[in-house]
Amino acid sequence: MDDGNKDGRKDEVYSKRIRAGKRTYFFDVKSTKNEDLYITITESKKSTYNGRASFEKHKIFLYKEDFGKFKEGLEDALAKIKQLIDSGEYPEIESEYSDVNFDEFE
Numbered sequence: 001m002d003d004g005n006k007d008g009r010k011d012e013v014y015s016k017r018i019r020a021g022k023r024t025y026f027f028d029v030k031s032t033k034n035e036d037l038y039i040t041i042t043e044s045k046k047s048t049y050n051g052r053a054s055f056e057k058h059k060i061f062l063y064k065e066d067f068g069k070f071k072e073g074l075e076d077a078l079a080k081i082k083q084l085i086d087s088g089e090y091p092e093i094e095s096e097y098s099d100v101n102f103d104e105f106e
Contacts, residue, residue, distance in 0.1 A: 013037065022046060038063045 014029040026042040039062040044055050062070055084090045 036064055039067075 011030045016027040018025045024044045028040045042059045
């Protein structure tokens with residue numbers, strides 16, 4: 001069985017792709033050699049320069065010891081956005097992508 005790794009282990013456990021306008025986000029759960037889990041979050045944006053298409057990518061690595069703090073921070077930021085929209089201070093986002101449910105990533 002050839003899974004792309006020399007040592008025969010499969011490091012990609014789960015992958016979720018989300019298309020959002022000109023950007024695509026990838027949430028990948030991976031495993032280390034010691035079978036610890038971590039997440040990579042990749043933003044990929046297509047750009048064109050002189051008629052040639054390329055993809056600009058930004059990636060963050062989130063390790064298991066930081067999962068709780070990251071989730072807490074994201075939930076706080078999303079709650080603040082909801083509060084600001086509900087108060088009328090900011091307009092509601094008009095987009096087919098505005099109804100993202102982050103619970104599916106738990």
